[in-house]
Amino acid sequence: MTEVLRALAPGKTNLCLFLGPTRPDGLHELVSVIEPLSLADELTLEPLEGGALVAAGPPLAGETCAAGADEVVCAGVEGPNLAAAALARYRAATGWEGPPRRLTIVKRVPVAAGMGGGSGDAAATLRLAAHAAGRPGDPAIAALAPQLGADVPSQVEPRPVLVHGAGEHVESFAPPPPHGVLVLPSRERLSTPDVFREADRLGIGRDAGELAALRERLRDGLAPALIANDLQDAARSLCPAIDDALAAARDAGAEQALVSGSGPTVVGLFWGADGEERAAAAAAALSGRFPGAVAARPVGPDFAAVVGVRDNGGSS
Numbered sequence: 001m002t003e004v005l006r007a008l009a010p011g012k013t014n015l016c017l018f019l020g021p022t023r024p025d026g027l028h029e030l031v032s033v034i035e036p037l038s039l040a041d042e043l044t045l046e047p048l049e050g051g052a053l054v055a056a057g058p059p060l061a062g063e064t065c066a067a068g069a070d071e072v073v074c075a076g077v078e079g080p081n082l083a084a085a086a087l088a089r090y091r092a093a094t095g096w097e098g099p100p101r102r103l104t105i106v107k108r109v110p111v112a113a114g115m116g117g118g119s120g121d122a123a124a125t126l127r128l129a130a131h132a133a134g135r136p137g138d139p140a141i142a143a144l145a146p147q148l149g150a151d152v153p154s155q156v157e158p159r160p161v162l163v164h165g166a167g168e169h170v171e172s173f174a175p176p177p178p179h180g181v182l183v184l185p186s187r188e189r190l191s192t193p194d195v196f197r198e199a200d201r202l203g204i205g206r207d208a209g210e211l212a213a214l215r216e217r218l219r220d221g222l223a224p225a226l227i228a229n230d231l232q233d234a235a236r237s238l239c240p241a242i243d244d245a246l247a248a249a250r251d252a253g254a255e256q257a258l259v260s261g262s263g264p265t266v267v268g269l270f271w272g273a274d275g276e277e278r279a280a281a282a283a284a285a286l287s288g289r290f291p292g293a294v295a296a297r298p299v300g301p302d303f304a305a306v307v308g309v310r311d312n313g314g315s316s
């Protein structure tokens with residue numbers, strides 16, 4: 001069996017996000033259509049040479065953290081890593097005692113940007129761990145995902161989904177018509193809890209009845225009038241530079257421009273068979289003003305599947 005495993009962790013955007021009341025556990029009810037994108041982190045899980053002895057060494061500054069005897073290397077992310085938590089919890093929940101592994105994450109999804117980067121990494125780590133344990137598709141993954149974060153369940157099997165509850169209820173959603181996505185990252189970062197708090201302060205949020213009605217309307221598909229993000233004004237309030245990005249995306253030809261998740265990343269949607277091409281042209285035109293501007297396309301589970309990697313780098 002191949003020892004080195006690799007998986008892509010797609011970033012996500014919310015094609016719509018409707019905010020509801022706060023629950024007793026402090027999380028907000030929401031209804032959202034989430035779409036995984038080709039802008040993705042790359043994760044490699046491989047045997048850790050020297051086993052636990054290596055993991056006991058001092059971490060590389062801000063880049064490495066231990067998950068029990070496993071090691072997670074993730075340049076660009078300081079502090080505790082959600083992928084390390086995913087690996088540790090998978091071992092604890094399933095009793096998997098395979099030899100220590102090194103998990104290396106190459107970040108491409110902007111951090112603290114509303115694209116679910118950490119959540120996608122955690123979900124991909126659960127897929128990798130289940131494969132390494134010889135249990136691909138392990139039902140333990142679905143049980144662990146909501147414990148790791150509201151965005152993790154929707155990314156366990158990346159595909160268009162309708163989520164409700166605080167994010168833990170995930171239903172398949174018919175893929176929207178062909179489109180390309182312009183991603184405009186921000187120089188700033190936003191903390192998700194801060195954005196939800198700001199939404200509360202601004203009095204954004206719908207009652208339970210309105211939220212249920214919107215969920216019902218989404219059963220007929222994503223009508224253009226439903227493409228909106230209730231967290232957008234909260235993110236704009238904390239990061240006014242978002243307004244420039246929204247205007248730039250529209251000026252570049254996007255039919256809709258909106259904040260992704262809790263922001264501050266802005267996405268522009270380009271519909272039609274030429275949508276990907278138009279999004280790519282917009283990204284090229286805007287890359288000077290918006291470093292990291294990139295075009296992405298919607299992806300499905302095949303894109304994110306775990307593959308074995310041979311020593312020569314080929315896939316099996």
Ligand SMILES: C[C@](O)(CO)[C@H](O)COP(=O)(O)OP(=O)(O)OC[C@H]1O[C@@H](n2ccc(N)nc2=O)[C@H](O)[C@@H]1O
Nearest residue numbers: 026027028119149150151152166167192193196261262
């Ligand atoms: C904004 C979204 O990205 C939309 O997809 C998600 O709702 C956020 O998901 P996430 O980053 O995985 O969020 P978590 O890590 O679970 O929660 C971070 C914090 O965000 C707030 N939070 C999150 C999700 C939710 N439904 N209600 C909330 O109020 C809470 O303050 C929570 O403590």
Ligand SMILES: Nc1ncnc2c1ncn2[C@@H]1O[C@H](COP(=O)(O)OP(=O)(O)OP(=O)(O)O)[C@@H](O)[C@H]1O
Nearest residue numbers: 081082111112113114115116117118121151192261
């Ligand atoms: N693997 C990871 N990738 C990115 N951030 C991580 C990771 N693990 C932990 N974090 C921490 O999580 C915080 C949020 O980062 P992330 O990129 O997941 O935010 P986000 O995309 O805004 O989240 P969401 O869209 O799910 O609300 C960061 O400040 C970072 O320190």
